[in-house]
Amino acid sequence: MLRIIRYSFADLIRSRWLYFYTGFYLVLTGALFLISADLSKVIVSLMNAILFIVPLVALLFGVMVQYNTREFTELLLAQPIPRRSIFLGQYLGIATALAISFLLGAGIPFILSGIFLSGEIWNFSILLLSGILLSYIFSALGYLLALINDNRIRGFGLAILVWLLLAVVYDGLFLLGLAWFSDYPLENVAIGVTVFNPIDLARILILLKLDVSALMGYTGAVFNKFLGTSLGMGLALTILVVWAVLPVSMIRYISLRKDF
Amino acid sequence: MRRITCLILFISFLWTDVVSGTKLHVGAGQPFATIQAAMDEARSGDQVIVHPGLYRECPVVVNKSITLTGYGMPVLDALGEKEGIIIEADSVTIEGFEIRNTGYSYIEDRAGIRIKRTKAFTIRNNRLILTFFGIYLEHAKSGRVINNAILGKPLAEANSGNGIHLWYCKDIDIVGNLIRGHRDGIYFEFATQSRVRRNISEQNLRYGLHFMFSNDDIYTGNTFRDNGAGVAVMFSSRIHMLNNLFHLNWGQAAYGLLLKEIYDAEIRENVFQKNTVGIFTEGSNRIHYKDNDFLNNGWAVKVAGACEKNDFIRNNFIGNSFDFAAVGNMETNRIEENFWGDYSGYDLDKNGIGDIPYRPIKLFNYVVDQTPETIILMRSLLVEILNFSEKVSPVLTPAEVSDAMPNMHRYIR
Numbered sequence: 001m002l003r004i005i006r007y008s009f010a011d012l013i014r015s016r017w018l019y020f021y022t023g024f025y026l027v028l029t030g031a032l033f034l035i036s037a038d039l040s041k042v043i044v045s046l047m048n049a050i051l052f053i054v055p056l057v058a059l060l061f062g063v064m065v066q067y068n069t070r071e072f073t074e075l076l077l078a079q080p081i082p083r084r085s086i087f088l089g090q091y092l093g094i095a096t097a098l099a100i101s102f103l104l105g106a107g108i109p110f111i112l113s114g115i116f117l118s119g120e121i122w123n124f125s126i127l128l129l130s131g132i133l134l135s136y137i138f139s140a141l142g143y144l145l146a147l148i149n150d151n152r153i154r155g156f157g158l159a160i161l162v163w164l165l166l167a168v169v170y171d172g173l174f175l176l177g178l179a180w181f182s183d184y185p186l187e188n189v190a191i192g193v194t195v196f197n198p199i200d201l202a203r204i205l206i207l208l209k210l211d212v213s214a215l216m217g218y219t220g221a222v223f224n225k226f227l228g229t230s231l232g233m234g235l236a237l238t239i240l241v242v243w244a245v246l247p248v249s250m251i252r253y254i255s256l257r258k259d260f
Numbered sequence: 261m262r263r264i265t266c267l268i269l270f271i272s273f274l275w276t277d278v279v280s281g282t283k284l285h286v287g288a289g290q291p292f293a294t295i296q297a298a299m300d301e302a303r304s305g306d307q308v309i310v311h312p313g314l315y316r317e318c319p320v321v322v323n324k325s326i327t328l329t330g331y332g333m334p335v336l337d338a339l340g341e342k343e344g345i346i347i348e349a350d351s352v353t354i355e356g357f358e359i360r361n362t363g364y365s366y367i368e369d370r371a372g373i374r375i376k377r378t379k380a381f382t383i384r385n386n387r388l389i390l391t392f393f394g395i396y397l398e399h400a401k402s403g404r405v406i407n408n409a410i411l412g413k414p415l416a417e418a419n420s421g422n423g424i425h426l427w428y429c430k431d432i433d434i435v436g437n438l439i440r441g442h443r444d445g446i447y448f449e450f451a452t453q454s455r456v457r458r459n460i461s462e463q464n465l466r467y468g469l470h471f472m473f474s475n476d477d478i479y480t481g482n483t484f485r486d487n488g489a490g491v492a493v494m495f496s497s498r499i500h501m502l503n504n505l506f507h508l509n510w511g512q513a514a515y516g517l518l519l520k521e522i523y524d525a526e527i528r529e530n531v532f533q534k535n536t537v538g539i540f541t542e543g544s545n546r547i548h549y550k551d552n553d554f555l556n557n558g559w560a561v562k563v564a565g566a567c568e569k570n571d572f573i574r575n576n577f578i579g580n581s582f583d584f585a586a587v588g589n590m591e592t593n594r595i596e597e598n599f600w601g602d603y604s605g606y607d608l609d610k611n612g613i614g615d616i617p618y619r620p621i622k623l624f625n626y627v628v629d630q631t632p633e634t635i636i637l638m639r640s641l642l643v644e645i646l647n648f649s650e651k652v653s654p655v656l657t658p659a660e661v662s663d664a665m666p667n668m669h670r671y672i673r
Binding site: 044174 | 601630
């Protein structure tokens with residue numbers, strides 16, 4: 001399995017798209033630093049970009065790589081290698097490559113800016129951590145979608161749909177729901193609903209570090225209890241990890257049964 | 261020339277003689293064993309010097325114009341059921357004592373030091389520990405409370421008192437005190453023409469500093485940290501608030517500065533940092549908010565209505581989750597020349613002032629005001645899209661809350 005991870009990783013490392021992806025983050029982060037010298041402001045702007053782009057790119061990469069290596073996968077399947085190793089190895093290769101290129105792209109400008117000397121180091125590491133977790137979660141989702149759908153168009157379409165759903169539509173419905181039922185106590189519901197969307201969860205995780213004073217405001221004891229403590233932080237992280245593990249086990253389940 | 265010098269010297273000798281009077285020493289191995297015995301002997305202008313030790317003779321009632329000095333922090337222990345020192349004469353000075361354990365009461369307002377209907381007093385360099393009320397001034401005039409540390413242990417609002425309590429006072433200076441762990445750090449009721457300078461008031465249950473029906477007061481250079489609310493000014497006129505730091509006043513109803521029904525105030529050069537709400541104002545008119553810094557607050561300014569003819573000028577708004585919230589008609593208020601961290605306009609004529617107005621109230625502010633729980637969606641993609649679309653074609657956000665001349669650069673102070 002390690003060999004397959006290494007192979008799939010090396011395959012992706014050579015790809016032009018990944019260089020482009022790393023370069024994009026380099027340029028974005030570098031430009032943000034040039035525009036404003038305020039570290040926390042850079043982190044906020046970068047957060048918006050990360051929550052927007054990382055899931056999309058990871059989804060598309062997951063789908064794309066699965067389709068592009070379909071023939072090679074079938075070749076591997078003919079060898080005496082367990083299926084689990086093939087598919088999980090491929091997925092881990094993609095996800096790790098994505099995570100590393102994100103880490104390099106976003107991290108290098110920060111290190112050059114002297115982040116280690118400032119108090120923002122915690123906010124920054126939370127930002128990187130959620131970026132990495134999102135890479136793992138969404139490349140798994142993409143890989144899974146491609147595995148289920150043999151039709152490429154449909155696979156890509158579904159990937160974009162999933163992204164749109166989780167990034168925008170989910171929050172829209174959420175907002176409407178909150179406004180609609182505003183006469184009722186909604187704190188628990190709001191937290192519950194947030195948990196089911198990894199993008200929202202990652203956002204809350206970063207927000208906890210950046211905007212706590214606003215969140216500690218009028219929003220009642222439940223928010224305070226959940227968001228204001230390390231318990232909330234730990235819980236959010238745990239659920240993100242669960243979000244990564246779930247599609248992976250789905251990949252395993254389907255890959256063991258799928259007829260190629 | 262020489263003669264004049266001699267004359268001055270002579271007069272000053274005479275003067276110190278008159279002022280210092282005789283010195284009466286209290287303590288183990290001293291002429292007087294108890295403070296009360298020394299005070300019985302003392303005449304106006306004398307100095308009673310108390311040497312280190314534990315004195316259990318509270319309440320010490322000072323009814324002569326004397327100076328009561330503690331050498332090496334003698335301790336007055338009220339044993340949980342009495343007041344510490346009660347001053348009933350004019351021109352009394354109390355310095356260098358540790359007063360502790362008045363115990364709390366639901367029936368009487370016990371104080372570490374009580375000043376009763378007197379004037380020209382000085383309370384200096386004392387330490388008050390676990391007193392119910394710290395220093396209680398009633399009907400006092402022209403006195404000074406300087407460099408005291410008043411440290412309490414807050415239980416609940418009902419059974420904790422105020423650090424420095426003023427009731428019908430005039431011309432009082434409160435300078436350089438540290439007040440921690442009371443209900444209100446400093447409380448003014450019907451206290452006029454007084455000055456509060458360079459104090460630190462922190463970890464109080466309710467307010468760091470509280471004005472009720474008190475006019476013409478000034479507070480400058482104070483720090484209010486981690487209180488229920490930093491400062492509350494209510495039903496008062498002509499209060500000057502300059503150069504203070506409001507820091508970390510966090511919680512469900514926590515404000516840096518709470519204004520209710522106040523008129524003609526000056527709020528200048530203060531720093532509001534990391535408060536849930538920087539300034540909350542309601543029914544307050546003709547107030548000048550100038551040259552303040554609002555940094556990293558939840559809400560920088562929240563205007564709750566019935567506020568007219570206020571000026572918000574040359575303030576810095578940086579890193580706040582929401583810069584401004586307003587309910588009701590804002591037409592008569594002026595918002596000008598502020599620096600807004602979120603301003604994204606341009607300055608083609610290079611005069612340092614943005615060419616398009618800045619509107620600090622965004623659609624999401626409006627949504628959060630309606631349904632507070634939606635704050636969990638802050639900074640999400642959806643919200644950015646909503647804010648952007650509202651910016652392009654405003655429908656819901658009030659048009660009159662806008663800065664027509666936003667400054668392009670942060671004011672450096």
